[in-house]
Amino acid sequence: MAEVASSAKPDARVAPRRRSAFRRLLRHPSGSLGLFLSLLFVALAVVGPYLTPFDADRQNYLKLNQAPSAEHWLGTDQFGRDTFSRVLAGARTSIGIGVAAKLLGALVGGVWGLWSGYAGSWVDAVSMRLVDVLLAFPGLLLAIGLIAITGPGVGPVIVASAVFGVPIFARLVRGSVLGAKERVFIEAARGLGAGHVRIMFGHLLPAVIAPVIVYATLRIGVTMLVAAGLSFLGLGVQPPTAEWGSMLSQAQLYLRLDPWMAFAPGIAITLAVLGFNLLGDGLRDVLDPTLRA
């Protein structure tokens, strides 16, 4: 009896707290708006390319730079391609690259921080110096430098936008690991004969992952801005692939003639980034009130 009670107790405590965190997020006005927008754009990234009324890459030289109409809701571009279709098709490229880069950055930075914090001593000292060096490049710069070496393309843009987040995640995880590795359950795991890899990934990782998830969500918006910025600069996704940043850079040339060519992808990316930013802020408010800024 006593055993049943004690084993049921923690579960009963954990479960409602998680549910209520989600409910609190739904009641959080801007957080729930962010959740809605993020889900909408993720859904668009998945199904968007199948919903296009026209083939996003089909050129039509009889209908160049048309204004919005019943047939072409957002008009057409300089090759007569349907702008609405291209924005829908671009959702997959733009959001996909942003999310992929964020996951890659969180993964590499997370493992780096985990290893650095767990190993301690000179490994930690050297690797944190390296983090300082990477953080010495403001914003886009590191990403631009990398692409100057590799050349443009979808792969390079994902890696370059990921690199941007790696040192931040490494430092975040390393800080949490330093606190967690002194706790009793780690000592217990070591006492039971668990190896380093098992302690790092089986015991330390679950203990430090919550802030990483919040932070990763918080930063998806920034990563999307970096990735789209690279494509805008001509260093990322190359035409004719539909991507919001590169669409905007094309549209700037036809601004006088066809402003909708710029408005459509611009509004799409702003709303998507806004959604992820609001969701991240909401998650932070709900899960960790001490972080509120």
Next chain:
Amino acid sequence: MLLLYLLRRLVQAIPTLLGVAILMFLFVRALPGDPARLYAGLDATPAEVTAVRERFGLDRSLPAQFGLYLGSLARGELGRSFRSDRPITELLERHFRATLTLSLIAIALAMIVGVGLGVIAAVRRGSLTDLGVTIGSILGISAPSFFVGILLIYVFAVQWRLFPVAGSLTWSGMVLPAVTLAAGAIGTVARFTRSSLLEVMGEDFVRTARAKGIHPRTVLRKHVLKNALIPVITITGLQFGFLLSGAVIVETVFNFPGLGWLLIQSIEARDYPVIQALMLVFSVQFVLINLLADVLYAAVDPRISYG
């Protein structure tokens, strides 16, 4: 005391800057192909390539090469652009002034407008004004600067013809680029000012001041603002560092001849010595600005010991 703190922070920054120099040194060596060829230019003769290899010591070991590189950095030599065959320092000087002017105007805008909006929002907490500022600042943070810039061009240059389409180092040519560059920073500073103010307004000493019958405006000015604006300084300093790199996109949108514009031009031309020098300059600036923000923070807040 403060001077000592500044010196200590400078010394602490040395390993980071050295690391940046190593990374930039490796940057050119990581490029596919022979660095001597890259330095000599794409249409150089074999004899010229050999001459460059000897001049830069590229036939020696990597550590020896790095020593030479550091030596030339210490003498302020950044090499020559192989596109224009002019000393890079000369190129940098010309474009640096443009970027610095643009960033200074933008950071001043961010400070004045951002702090102003943040204070108004905090004082009228819960009002429509507060909601408007909150929505405006999150939009400013979320909208990509290249879209903000294009929108401003469309409204103010194409439709109303108030400003030129392209940026330049004239007053009218700087307005749109500066506002574009400042947009994100205004949002960040406004949001941060608002929450910092609200936090201080909830403190006991503010309630005490009010209870003593001090005029609410005096409480705001002398008790709240003085304390709430201290962390805003750090945030603004950090924003300034990011502005300098945000300039890469804004300068491209407006075809504004600053360092960021030069960087993109150099990448298109594969002018590697210039890319290398620019990355170095951007990161050194960034490190120094962050350091200055820290020192300024320590200087204005008497509670901070120079630890």
